[in-house]
Amino acid sequence: MDLSFLTVQVLSALRQAAFLFLISSGLxxxxxxxxxxxxxxxxxxxxxAYFIYALTLHLTGxxxxxxxxxxxxxxxxxxxxxxxxxxxxRIYVQEEIYQLLLTYSLVLIIDDLAKIVFGPEYKSIPxxxxxxxxxxxxxxxxxxxxxxxxxxxxxxxxxxWYLLYKTRxxxxxxxxxxxxxxxxALGINMSALFTxxxxxxxxxxxxxxALAGPARTVFPGVGTEVIIESFVVVVIGGLGxxxxxxxxxxxxxxxxxxxxxxxxxxxxxxxYLLMVAILVVRPWGLFGRPLKVKALSDKNLGMEAQxxxxxxxxxxxxxxxxxxxxxxxxxxxxxxxYQYLLTQILIASLVAIAFNLLLGTTGLLSFGxxxxxxxxxxxxxxxxxKAGFTPLPALxxxxxxxxxxxxLIGFFCVRLSGVHFAMLTLAFGQLVFAIVYKWYGFTxxxxxxxxxxxxxxxxxxxxxSTQAMYYFALAVVxxxxxxxxxxxxxxxxxxxxxxxxxxxxxxYLGVNVKLYKWAAFVAAGAFxxxxxxxxxxxxxxxxPDMIHWTKSAEPVLMTIIGGIYSFAGPAVGAAVFIVLxxxxxxxxxxxxxxxxxxxxxxxxxxxxxxxGFINEKARGALTKRGWVRKWLFSKSxxx
Amino acid sequence: xxxxEINGVxxxxxxxxxxxxxxxxxxxxxxxxxxxxxGAGKSTLFNVMTGLFPPDSGEVVFDGVRITGVLPxxxxxxxxxxxxQITNIFPRMTVFENVQVALFAHHRKSRNxxxxxxxxxxxxxxxxxxxxxxxxxxxxxxxxxxxxHGDQKRLxxxxxxxSRPRLLMLDEPTAGMSRFESRExxxxxxxxxxxxxxxxxxTEHDMDxxxxxxxxxxxxxQGGVIADGTPxxxxxxxxxxxxxxxEETTES
Numbered sequence: 001m002d003l004s005f006l007t008v009q010v011l012s013a014l015r016q017a018a019f020l021f022l023i024s025s026g027l028x029x030x031x032x033x034x035x036x037x038x039x040x041x042x043x044x045x046x047x048x049a050y051f052i053y054a055l056t057l058h059l060t061g062x063x064x065x066x067x068x069x070x071x072x073x074x075x076x077x078x079x080x081x082x083x084x085x086x087x088x089x090r091i092y093v094q095e096e097i098y099q100l101l102l103t104y105s106l107v108l109i110i111d112d113l114a115k116i117v118f119g120p121e122y123k124s125i126p127x128x129x130x131x132x133x134x135x136x137x138x139x140x141x142x143x144x145x146x147x148x149x150x151x152x153x154x155x156x157x158x159x160x161w162y163l164l165y166k167t168r169x170x171x172x173x174x175x176x177x178x179x180x181x182x183x184x185a186l187g188i189n190m191s192a193l194f195t196x197x198x199x200x201x202x203x204x205x206x207x208x209x210a211l212a213g214p215a216r217t218v219f220p221g222v223g224t225e226v227i228i229e230s231f232v233v234v235v236i237g238g239l240g241x242x243x244x245x246x247x248x249x250x251x252x253x254x255x256x257x258x259x260x261x262x263x264x265x266x267x268x269x270x271x272y273l274l275m276v277a278i279l280v281v282r283p284w285g286l287f288g289r290p291l292k293v294k295a296l297s298d299k300n301l302g303m304e305a306q307x308x309x310x311x312x313x314x315x316x317x318x319x320x321x322x323x324x325x326x327x328x329x330x331x332x333x334x335x336x337x338y339q340y341l342l343t344q345i346l347i348a349s350l351v352a353i354a355f356n357l358l359l360g361t362t363g364l365l366s367f368g369x370x371x372x373x374x375x376x377x378x379x380x381x382x383x384x385x386k387a388g389f390t391p392l393p394a395l396x397x398x399x400x401x402x403x404x405x406x407x408l409i410g411f412f413c414v415r416l417s418g419v420h421f422a423m424l425t426l427a428f429g430q431l432v433f434a435i436v437y438k439w440y441g442f443t444x445x446x447x448x449x450x451x452x453x454x455x456x457x458x459x460x461x462x463x464x465s466t467q468a469m470y471y472f473a474l475a476v477v478x479x480x481x482x483x484x485x486x487x488x489x490x491x492x493x494x495x496x497x498x499x500x501x502x503x504x505x506x507x508y509l510g511v512n513v514k515l516y517k518w519a520a521f522v523a524a525g526a527f528x529x530x531x532x533x534x535x536x537x538x539x540x541x542x543x544p545d546m547i548h549w550t551k552s553a554e555p556v557l558m559t560i561i562g563g564i565y566s567f568a569g570p571a572v573g574a575a576v577f578i579v580l581x582x583x584x585x586x587x588x589x590x591x592x593x594x595x596x597x598x599x600x601x602x603x604x605x606x607x608x609x610x611x612g613f614i615n616e617k618a619r620g621a622l623t624k625r626g627w628v629r630k631w632l633f634s635k636s637x638x639x
Numbered sequence: 640x641x642x643x644e645i646n647g648v649x650x651x652x653x654x655x656x657x658x659x660x661x662x663x664x665x666x667x668x669x670x671x672x673x674x675x676x677x678g679a680g681k682s683t684l685f686n687v688m689t690g691l692f693p694p695d696s697g698e699v700v701f702d703g704v705r706i707t708g709v710l711p712x713x714x715x716x717x718x719x720x721x722x723x724q725i726t727n728i729f730p731r732m733t734v735f736e737n738v739q740v741a742l743f744a745h746h747r748k749s750r751n752x753x754x755x756x757x758x759x760x761x762x763x764x765x766x767x768x769x770x771x772x773x774x775x776x777x778x779x780x781x782x783x784x785x786x787x788h789g790d791q792k793r794l795x796x797x798x799x800x801x802s803r804p805r806l807l808m809l810d811e812p813t814a815g816m817s818r819f820e821s822r823e824x825x826x827x828x829x830x831x832x833x834x835x836x837x838x839x840x841x842t843e844h845d846m847d848x849x850x851x852x853x854x855x856x857x858x859x860x861q862g863g864v865i866a867d868g869t870p871x872x873x874x875x876x877x878x879x880x881x882x883x884x885x886e887e888t889t890e891s
Contacts, residue, residue, distance in 0.1 A: 486752070487752045491743040494749075501730055519750075
């Protein structure tokens with residue numbers, strides 16, 4: 001390895017670290033003060049890049065470039081202020097997951113709006129001649145722009161350091177970040193502070209985008225790539241910790257550069273492996289501390305939380321059979337398209353209901369369910385193509401492999417809760433994705449596996465036909481859902497609910513909380529794996545896309561749409577999601593935008609989901625009549 | 640061998656010594672108060688005794704078994720119940736379910752994933768009996784989150800009782816209660832202790848309650864024990880009078 005090569009690589013690693021730090025410092029700052037993990041932070045980065053692109057169309061020359069570089073982040077800040085004051089502020093008192101989802105809905109909305117305004121293609125941003133050349137350092141060719149980045153990013157870091165450590169407002173920000181209660185007690189104007197910090201974090205993201213845009217390219221999905229990278233950085237460093245963000249950026253920047261040179265196959269996996277390794281040793285990151293359990297009132301902005309009551313009426317057992325009866329009759333009335341659509345809905349329902357065993361019942365937000373879905377799907381796919389398995393034995397092994405994967409991953413995750421749990425499951429999910437995506441020899445890599453042979457079931461039932469597949473999926477999903485339902489109303493389920501409501505108190509009942517969380521995680525993983533297996537049988541082809549983290553977001557969305565605290569909610573949400581997807585995709589290219597708007601509306605107006613809303617209204621209307629109550633509902637219980 | 644023994648417990652947080660060489664013992668069936676000004680180390684002692692964190696040195700021995708360093712859920716299974724200073728219930732479950740889930744844990748039924756929770760008539764009867772004991776039977780169908788503060792405290796006691804502890808540790812059981820509610824709670828605790836031979840260890844700010852029901856009192860100050868004796872002895876102890884009662888009795 002010669003010096004010129006080394007120079008180029010070191011500078012390239014540092015440039016990557018510089019971008020990462022600009023993005024993740026804003027992310028971690030926002031988390032520290034607002035206690036929100038901002039999924040839309042990557043989209044703000046993207047806006048920064050698009051803004052400089054739009055500005056440089058009109059402003060040319062070095063002066064124009066400088067103006068654009070400064071104006072773009074300010075434009076992003078304006079967007080951020082609108083987001084914070086118009087949307088986020090309304091849900092600070094809600095549970096963490098609603099804030100997370102609101103920012104996720106913004107990802108969908110902003111990305112799609114960018115596509116509408118700027119088009120779907122990659123855009124490159126012209127640099128003025130003065131900074132577009134390259135110079136030679138130690139024999140290596142280095143773009144001038146890289147040097148500019150390496151000058152500007154530390155300068156920005158210095159500005160950040162000065163603002164936080166040398167100004168009064170900065171001290172308040174740091175105080176709030178380390179002890180919110182104390183800051184509250186000191187009478188700090190939290191609302192103004194939150195807006196300020198969110199806007200400032202957005203400026204950092206926008207500046208990163210504006211600075212990186214000319215060096216990289218910009219396209220509508222760039223935000224979702226960037227955000228995962230910066231999640232990894234802040235989680236490694238410790239959520240809310242700026243030094244952590246700095247060290248994390250340097251680590252990841254270096255690893256990415258080394259990875260590309262040394263292990264080009266597994267560069268992506270390396271990052272997640274590093275994250276997992278660090279979190280196994282230090283669950284709260286290198287510089288992080290365990291978060292205090294933050295009660296709703298901690299944010300104390302003088303708002304009342306809109307309590308989403310998990311106390312529901314459960315349906316009478318006979319009433320529950322009606323949907324099943326209807327589903328059995330469908331093929332008599334509906335054609336193949338609808339049978340196929342319903343099969344999709346059934347599979348998605350199973351994923352969502354299994355997911356909600358974690359979220360709604362146990363209070364664990366898993367952002368890595370796609371991993372188990374993928375493991376189940378690939379189990380069936382690989383067994384059928386490589387080992388000649390028939391569908392039934394292959395499908396029986398799908399939940400087994402799902403459970404094994406969940407058992408391993410869960411072992412590391414159940415020590416954590418809240419956002420940390422979500423991030424670690426996300427990282428493990430992406431690790432599985434990265435492995436499947438690159439392991440051409442075994443999984444087919446990004447090509448996936450096509451034309452999976454599906455042999456007939458015993459008795460000559462050919463589930464390659466749409467109708468047979470529909471009934472087969474109905475049977476498998478029906479049985480699974482009944483098991484999950486019983487699980488939720490069992491003593492085990494009651495114990496999971498007590499962990500959701502108050503895990504410390506549950507521990508002091510003599511419950512081994514980690515073991516129960518783990519058991520729930522494994523059960524959810526098993527059913528998700530089974531659903532993945534069904535998917536393979538239905539589609540006869542699989543690809544790593546189904547393991548990508550955006551797939552893990554789907555059960556989350558379905559559950560929120562349908563209703564987190566009702567058993568049927570996730571299934572209803574799955575139906576809404578799949579139907580919308582099928583029809584909107586045909587009708588508009590901007591399906592993500594519509595989905596984002598729906599999600600945004602749900603989070604703001606119907607946090608209990610469709611079923612929660614109906615439940616609330618129906619309870620009022622129906623239970624007035626004694627006979628209705630007697631026949632439709634049994635006693636109220638907490639869901 | 641005493642029922643509960645605390646031997647030379649030391650605990651520091653950073654540079655701060657929260658507990659220094661705390662030792663005392665409790666007989667079976669005793670009602671024991673731990674008092675001391677704010678910051679004396681009462682809650683830290685409670686947390687060490689119930690396994691929330693281990694002491695730096697020293698040990699806690701319960702019924703002949705060393706419980707220092709044992710995980711909280713195992714300590715609870717040995718027969719120690721505890722309540723918390725800040726009300727610690729399962730807010731969005733019904734009052735009945737709060738106790739029911741505690742009983743599942745106690746009877747080792749929590750792990751059953753397939754039986755229906757409501758098909759346990761013996762557990763249901765037991766839950767209702769405990770709720771009756773604390774005076775909440777009429778409210779058993781309500782969501783615990785809508786109970787009054789006093790009722791929530793009572794519910795927490797019910798939850799703690801459901802694990803059938805032999806030693807019940809209560810961290811300020813009457814905090815935030817009205818005078819009337821406090822007196823009721825004290826009566827309740829006294830009755831339970833007498834009827835079930837339950838050993839009670841509690842911290843409390845209200846000196847009327849402390850001297851009204853405890854049989855022995857240990858006084859902490861700045862992390863150390865400054866007195867240990869009967870209420871009469873504590874009242875007469877000049878160190879306590881000087882360090883604690885003299886300043887604090889006029890308050891609250």
